[in-house]
Amino acid sequence: MSKLFGSIEAGGTKFVCAVGNEAFMILESTTFPTEEPVKTLQQAVDFFKQFGSSLVSIAIGSFGPIDIDEASETYGLVTTTPKPHWANFDLIGFLKAQLDLPMYFTTDVNSSAYGEQLLEPSLKSLVYFTIGTGIGAGAIQDGEFIGGISHAEMGHMFVKRHPDDLDFAGVCPYHGDCLEGVAAGPSLEARTGIRGENIELESNVWDIQAYYIAQAAVSTTLTLRPEKIIFGGGVMAQEHMMARVRKQFAELLNDYVTVPELTDYLQVPSIANNASATVGNFALAKRVYEK
Template structure:
C-alpha cells in the first residue's frame, strides 16, 4: 500500500511515492511546460505503482477550483500560465487512476505537512507562507483548511512601502502587494541582483523584513494563529527572522500579546519536504475519509 504526492509548481512538478508514515520511496521532478508534456510524465511515473496505489494528494499552483459541487472542480482556472488555464487536472488523472484524490493549493499542502509532521504539530491553528518566486499563504484550523468561496490568496495582501523603498512593485495586478514587494523577483529588481547574491548585512534585507513583518502583523490580527511558518527560498536567509521580529514588534507596538516570537514566527521544520509530506498526508487522509 503506497500513497502518491504531486506538488504541481509553476516551475516544476515534484512527484513522490510514500507510505503511511511519510517515508518517501521514490521522488522525481519534471519541468512545468505544457499539460500534454508534463502530465504525460506524471502519469508514467505513477503507472509503475498502479496496483498498490491507494490515493493521491495534489497541491497545485493556482488559482484552482476547490468546490466539489462545481462543474470545474479539480481545474486550474485563471492562471497566468496560458497553457494551463481552465485545465482539468484531477479529471485527467481520474481517467487513468481510479483512486481517491485530495486536491488543494501547493501552499495549503505545505501547510498541512507542517501541521501533521513539522513546526505546526500539536497546534490547532497554523498559517504557512511560501516566500519564493511568488508568495502564497495557507491556513488550517483544527485540521481543516480556512476557505470560503475559494482558497485564500494571502500573498496578495496590500502592504505599506518601507520609508526607504521607492520600488513601485512587481505584481501585475496590485503592484505593491506582499508578493509584488517581497517575493524573489521583487528583491532582484529592487537590488539589481538575486537575493542569494546579496550580503547578509545588505540594507535590502531590512526592507524585505519590513514587508514580511507586515504579513505576520496582518495574519496575527486577522487569525490569531498558534503558529506562523515562513517557508520558501527567500527564508533560507538566516538573518531574516531576527529582522522580522524587530519590525513586527515595532508594528504591533504592544497592542496584542503574542507567544514568544522565536516560537510564534518560525521557518519550516520539514524544509523543502513540507509539500511532499503534506500531499502524502492528504492522500492518506483522503483514503481514511473516503
C-alpha cells in the same frame, strides 16, 4: 498488500512527485521543472504508473489560483494564474484521465500547513506562508483548512509601502504592489538587477523585504490569532531573513497583543526543502482514500 499514497507538489518552478507508505515515509520521489502543462503532468503520470495497483490515492498541492470546489463546473482547473500556458488548464481532469484514483486537490501552501500540523499535533492552529517565486498562505484551525467559497489568497493582501521603496511598482501582473508584488523572489531582481542569492547581506533590500513579510505576519496575527506562523520558500531559506522579519514584526506589532516568544511563534518549516508539503499530501491522500 501495503497501500501507497501519492503526492504532487505542483509549484510554479518545479514539480515534486513522491510515493509514501501508511506511516507517511517517502519511499521514492522525483523532481522536474514546471514547463507547459501536458509535458509536465505526463511526467507525473509516468512516475505514478510504475507503482500499479499498490498506489491507492493521490493528493495534489498546486500553485494557484485553483478551483477546489467539487460542485463547481471548473473544479480541478488552474484558473487565473499568470504562469504561461497554465491559465484555465484542467489539471485534475488530465490526471484523472490516466490515473483512475481518488484525488485530493488543494493549494501547495495548504499541503505544507497540513504537513506541519501533522508533525506538531499539539498545535490546533497555524498559518504557513511560502515566500518564493510567488507568495501564498494556508491556514489551519482545528485540523481543517480555513476558506469559504475557495482557498485563501493571502499572498495578494495589500501592504504599506516601505519609505525607501516608494518608486518600485511591484511585479504582480494583477495588483502591482500587493504582498507578492513587493516581497516575492522576483521583486528582488526587479529592484536590483541581481538575483537574490547574489545580493550582499548588507543591502537594504533585505530589510525592505522583511518589512513587507512582517506586515503579513502582523495582519495574520490580528486576523486569525494562530499559535504559530511558518515561513517557507526560497526567500526565507536565506538564513538571515527570519531574524530580520522577527525584528520588524516586533516593531510593527508594538506589543498590542500577546504572542508567544518570537523564536517559537515565527518559524521556518520543520523539514528542509519544503518536505512538509509531501507529508501533508500523504495524509490528505489517505484521508480521501478512506472517505
